[in-house]
Amino acid sequence: MTARRQGRGPTRADVARLAGTSTAVVSYVVNDGPRPVAAATRARVLGAVNQLGYRPDRIARALAARRTETVGLVVADITNPFMSDVARAVEAAASARDHTVLLANSAVDRQREQVLIEQLLDRRVDGLILLAVGPGAATVRELNRSGVPVVALDRPVGGLRAATVTVDNVGGAAEATMHLAGHGHRRIACISGPPPLWPTAEREKGWSTAVAEMGLGRGSCPVVHASIDRGAGYEAAVRLLNRARPPSAVFVTTDEQAFGVLRAAVDTGRQVPDDVAVVSFDGISQAAFSVPGLSSVVQPVDQMAAKAVDLLLDGPPERVVFPVELLTRGSCGCPDPVVRAKRRTPPPRGTAGGP
Amino acid sequence: MTARRQGRGPTRADVARLAGTSTAVVSYVVNDGPRPVAAATRARVLGAVNQLGYRPDRIARALAARRTETVGLVVADITNPFMSDVARAVEAAASARDHTVLLANSAVDRQREQVLIEQLLDRRVDGLILLAVGPGAATVRELNRSGVPVVALDRPVGGLRAATVTVDNVGGAAEATMHLAGHGHRRIACISGPPPLWPTAEREKGWSTAVAEMGLGRGSCPVVHASIDRGAGYEAAVRLLNRARPPSAVFVTTDEQAFGVLRAAVDTGRQVPDDVAVVSFDGISQAAFSVPGLSSVVQPVDQMAAKAVDLLLDGPPERVVFPVELLTRGSCGCPDPVVRAKRRTPPPRGTAGGP
DNA sequence: GTGAAAGCGCTAACAA
DNA sequence: TTGTTAGCGCTTTCAC
Numbered sequence: 001m002t003a004r005r006q007g008r009g010p011t012r013a014d015v016a017r018l019a020g021t022s023t024a025v026v027s028y029v030v031n032d033g034p035r036p037v038a039a040a041t042r043a044r045v046l047g048a049v050n051q052l053g054y055r056p057d058r059i060a061r062a063l064a065a066r067r068t069e070t071v072g073l074v075v076a077d078i079t080n081p082f083m084s085d086v087a088r089a090v091e092a093a094a095s096a097r098d099h100t101v102l103l104a105n106s107a108v109d110r111q112r113e114q115v116l117i118e119q120l121l122d123r124r125v126d127g128l129i130l131l132a133v134g135p136g137a138a139t140v141r142e143l144n145r146s147g148v149p150v151v152a153l154d155r156p157v158g159g160l161r162a163a164t165v166t167v168d169n170v171g172g173a174a175e176a177t178m179h180l181a182g183h184g185h186r187r188i189a190c191i192s193g194p195p196p197l198w199p200t201a202e203r204e205k206g207w208s209t210a211v212a213e214m215g216l217g218r219g220s221c222p223v224v225h226a227s228i229d230r231g232a233g234y235e236a237a238v239r240l241l242n243r244a245r246p247p248s249a250v251f252v253t254t255d256e257q258a259f260g261v262l263r264a265a266v267d268t269g270r271q272v273p274d275d276v277a278v279v280s281f282d283g284i285s286q287a288a289f290s291v292p293g294l295s296s297v298v299q300p301v302d303q304m305a306a307k308a309v310d311l312l313l314d315g316p317p318e319r320v321v322f323p324v325e326l327l328t329r330g331s332c333g334c335p336d337p338v339v340r341a342k343r344r345t346p347p348p349r350g351t352a353g354g355p
Numbered sequence: 356m357t358a359r360r361q362g363r364g365p366t367r368a369d370v371a372r373l374a375g376t377s378t379a380v381v382s383y384v385v386n387d388g389p390r391p392v393a394a395a396t397r398a399r400v401l402g403a404v405n406q407l408g409y410r411p412d413r414i415a416r417a418l419a420a421r422r423t424e425t426v427g428l429v430v431a432d433i434t435n436p437f438m439s440d441v442a443r444a445v446e447a448a449a450s451a452r453d454h455t456v457l458l459a460n461s462a463v464d465r466q467r468e469q470v471l472i473e474q475l476l477d478r479r480v481d482g483l484i485l486l487a488v489g490p491g492a493a494t495v496r497e498l499n500r501s502g503v504p505v506v507a508l509d510r511p512v513g514g515l516r517a518a519t520v521t522v523d524n525v526g527g528a529a530e531a532t533m534h535l536a537g538h539g540h541r542r543i544a545c546i547s548g549p550p551p552l553w554p555t556a557e558r559e560k561g562w563s564t565a566v567a568e569m570g571l572g573r574g575s576c577p578v579v580h581a582s583i584d585r586g587a588g589y590e591a592a593v594r595l596l597n598r599a600r601p602p603s604a605v606f607v608t609t610d611e612q613a614f615g616v617l618r619a620a621v622d623t624g625r626q627v628p629d630d631v632a633v634v635s636f637d638g639i640s641q642a643a644f645s646v647p648g649l650s651s652v653v654q655p656v657d658q659m660a661a662k663a664v665d666l667l668l669d670g671p672p673e674r675v676v677f678p679v680e681l682l683t684r685g686s687c688g689c690p691d692p693v694v695r696a697k698r699r700t701p702p703p704r705g706t707a708g709g710p
Numbered sequence: 711g712t713g714a715a716a717g718c719g720c721t722a723a724c725a726a
Numbered sequence: 727t728t729g730t731t732a733g734c735g736c737t738t739t740c741a742c
Contacts, residue, residue: 011735022713027737034738038711058478059417060735063718068414070478073458078446079640084439091433091460100474103428103458105446119455123413123425230644234694263644263694285434289585289618291646339589339618366719377729382721389722393727415719418734 010052019048030056062124069099071312072120072128074113078105080228080256081284082299086131086153089305097309099126106133114139121146127312129153130162149317151308155198156319163311164319165304169199169281172297172324173206173251176279178214179295179326180249183277183333187220189247191236191257193228200228200253203281207251222247226257233257237264241276249332252280255287255296262290262331273333283327288339292330299324365407374403385411417479424454426667427475427483429468433460435583435611436639437654441486441508444660452664454481461488469494476501482667484508485517504672506663510553511674518666519674520659524554524636527652527679528561528606531634533569534650534681535604538632538688542575544602546591546612548583555583555608558636562606577602581612588612592619596631604687607635610642610651617645617686628688638682643694647685654679 012030016023021041028037029045037045048054062068071094075083087103094101102120106113110133117139120128127149135143140159143150150162180188190207193200204223211221222243226236233252237260240247252258258280265272272278272292280287283298300322307320330336367385371378376396383392384400392400403409417423426449430438442458449456457475461468465488472494475483482504490498495514498505505517535543545562548555559578566576577598581591588607592615595602607613613635620627627633627647635642638653655677662675685691 008735013735023736024713024715024738025711028712031737036711041711055473055477057735059414059423060718061737062414063418063720063734064736064738066718066737070457078433078443079436079439081434081436081439084434084436084442087439087458088433088460088462091458092462095471100478101458102425103442103446103456105443107443107447116450118410122410123455230641231694234644259641259644260694263646266646267694286585286614289589289614291618291621339586339615339622363719368719378720379722379730380728383728386721391727396728412719415734416721418736419719419721421721421734 008057010054012054012056014052015045015048015054018052019044021045066124068124068126070102070123070125071099071309072102072104072117072123072125074104074106074116074120074128074130074132076106076108076113076131076133077228078103081286082255082282082301083131085284085301086305089302090129090153090309092302093306093309096306097313099309099313108133110134110136117143121148127151129308129312130157131155132157134158135160149312151312151317153304153308161317163308163315163317165308165311165322166199166319167299167304167322167324169202169324170206170209172281172326173203173253174210175206175326176281176295176297177207177210177251179328180251180277180279180332181210181214181216183249183273185247185249185277186216187245187247187249188216189221189240189250190223191233191240191250191252191261192223192225193253193257195225197228203251203253220245220247228254228256230256230260230263233260234264234267235260237261238268241265241268241270247276249277249279252278255280255282255284255294258294258296258331259286259290262292262294272331277333278331279326281324283324287327287329288337290331293336293339295326295328295330295332295334297324298327363412365409367409367411369407370400370403370409373407374399376400421479423479423481425457425478425480426454426664427457427459427472427478427480429459429461429471429475429483429485429487431461431463431468431486431488432583433458436641437610437637437656438486440639440656441660444656445484445508445664447657448661448664451661452668454664454668463488465489465491472498476503482506484663484667485512486510487512489513490515504667506667506672508659508663516672518663518670518672520663520666520677521554521674522654522659522677522679524557524679525561525564527636527681528558528608529565530561530681531636531650531652532562532565532606534683535606535632535634535687536565536569536571538604538628540602540604540632541571542600542602542604543571544576544595544605545578546588546595546605546607546616547578547580548608548612550580552583558606558608575600575602583609583611585611585615585618588615589619589622590615592616593623596620596623596625602631604632604634607633610635610637610639610649613649613651613686614641614645617647617649627686632688633686634681636679638679642682642684643692645686648691648694650681650683650685650687650689652679653682 104116226232287294
């Protein structure tokens with residue numbers, strides 16, 4: 001009997017038989033190459049394809065073609081709104097290029113991250129995007145050896161031969177800090193990330209430079225370090241605000257921490273921005289809805305993701321740095337704009353993608 | 356020369372050669388079955404494996420074994436905190452069972468969702484978890500025909516032969532509503548989701564039942580429908596609060612909308628909970644940080660995800676319904692507990708997983 | 711422009 | 727217990 005294999009649809013052989021041609025030709029038309037096919041033949045094949053409802057098996061194709069059309073995305077914490085936004089943007093960019101993304105969430109666990117990266121490699125991803133805690137030396141070696149293209153997003157990875165997509169952390173942070181000074185503040189503290197974390201360290205550098213340039217005393221402008229989450233931001237702010245001479249403004253290195261700061265201000269009996277002004281970094285969409293709205297330095301996530309995917313798929317391993325933009329709302333002392341519904345798609349910009 | 360193929364590591368044949376045995380035996384030891392292997396042979400193979408640094412190619416394995424050890428996850432919106440939390444939990448559960456997740460984000464676009472589901476099928480996922488807008492009839496047919504196990508998480512999918520993991524939406528919503536009444540409210544409105552959306556419709560039903568049971572007039576307890584995002588929640592709240600006789604409390608069907616409500620209250624000159632009390636549904640971790648803290652009905656996301664993966668991989672297509680729990684904070688009028696750092700892992704519960 | 715056939719790296723009968 | 731070998735479904739060289 002010619003019963004189709006159960007559980008799966010027709011194969012290339014079925015199509016070839018029905019179209020009265022060879023499997024090679026079917027392949028040529030399905031893939032639109034690499035060899036030309038006569039119009040008549042192509043038509044017969046196409047007819048057979050949709051008469052049978054044939055769909056190519058991507059696994060078999062991957063094995064033969066040695067390409068999976070898949071990109072691995074390793075994120076440190078998918079529940080972090082900035083990172084989930086990056087995940088959305090990467091998925092969209094990959095999808096636009098007909099690739100699927102294998103998601104790996106390390107849950108901020110370096111060990112786990114190593115394992116996940118190896119699994120992704122075993123699954124033969126065509127490329128790897130890392131928004132990761134940071135792989136250890138052994139994993140870096142393995143990545144370099146594997147020859148799989150890698151792009152480090154948001155932060156470079158030491159020792160890794162990879163493209164890099166980051167933003168102007170120093171500049172953005174400095175701008176935010178000066179903006180605070182523009183509101184008349186002289187005691188501008190910084191709530192930064194864990195010292196080894198690159199993006200927040202850079203932002204701290206920007207704050208510190210700005211503070212120095214404006215001649216503000218280091219004693220009145222303290223830094224405090226905290227993990228990248230609301231709870232840690234909350235605790236750091238409580239510590240800061242309970243000092244004898246608390247700051248009148250604080251630059252927070254991530255929005256996620258800043259939400260904790262906002263809540264801490266209230267819990268310690270302060271008003272934002274009158275008693276403490278706040279500006280942070282990342283520019284996630286939730287920032288529009290806090291009370292007051294959170295002023296933040298926004299990263300062009302869609303463009304960054306598109307660039308990352310492009311570099312991964314056909315780029316040389318360059319390092320690209322995107323500009324950022326301070327978006328003011330109520331938390332710094334500027335007028336708080338009316339809330340608008342969140343934008344789901346980036347505004348058209350002539351041609352798609354690219355900075 | 357015996358140079359290894361460039362770009363890839365050693366294969367099963369290399370290992371067999373070095374171990375002086377056959378490829379089948381290598382397969383048996385690597386997979387720990389399906390046939391037994393003598394201890395001595397196994398040791399030689401293992402030795403060869405790590406002398407060569409051999410790693411099985413999952414693509415080739417998938418083709419031969421007809422299993423990809425991969426599960427597809429389709430979410431309607433990965434940037435929605437509830438859904439990204441589900442994504443985290445599903446990834447963790449799948450990972451614990453040695454599976455990788457292929458992430459597909461439909462960005463609340465039904466068309467796109469169909470395409471994504473088909474792509475996942477083409478990639479031969481072992482199972483599909485849907486937290487989706489809802490596939491159309493054609494896709495449902497294709498899913499049923501494909502024989503790929505599916506579990507619908509959070510909401511059932513009409514006409515689909517699939518397991519279902521949901522929560523007690525009606526009960527939770529009713530409890531939330533009664534809680535509001537317990538604070539003395541008699542004008543309890545509801546901000547619900549788009550009417551076709553199942554979970555929010557169920558919650559609305561719970562609210563409506565509770566309101567009726569308490570004998571509260573329908574005129575003083577209006578419903579308004581809005582999309583599941585902060586902006587829509589904001590606008591719905593503004594509409595509600597600008598009425599001639601505004602409600603004194605509102606049950607909001609999702610946390611995401613509720614954050615918009617909180618902001619809208621402030622923008623229309625109200626205090627929460629004194630002028631308007633708010634309780635919502637989902638129980639995402641961000642709810643602890645708003646001002647005031649958001650009282651919410653919490654879903655046991657980790658358990659739900661674990662169950663979903665179990666059902667997918669070896670379960671019969673049951674329908675399981677998890678209980679939910681009201682967690683009170685400041686927004687309903689209860690005391691607002693001190694903020695704590697976010698928990699990354701579920702507390703131990705004797706044995707892992709399960710309701 | 712088309713077809714035959716040799717893999718891609720692994721699994722799992724089946725035979726020894 | 728181990729080895730031989732026929733696929734898994736597709737791509738692609740090479741000959742026609």
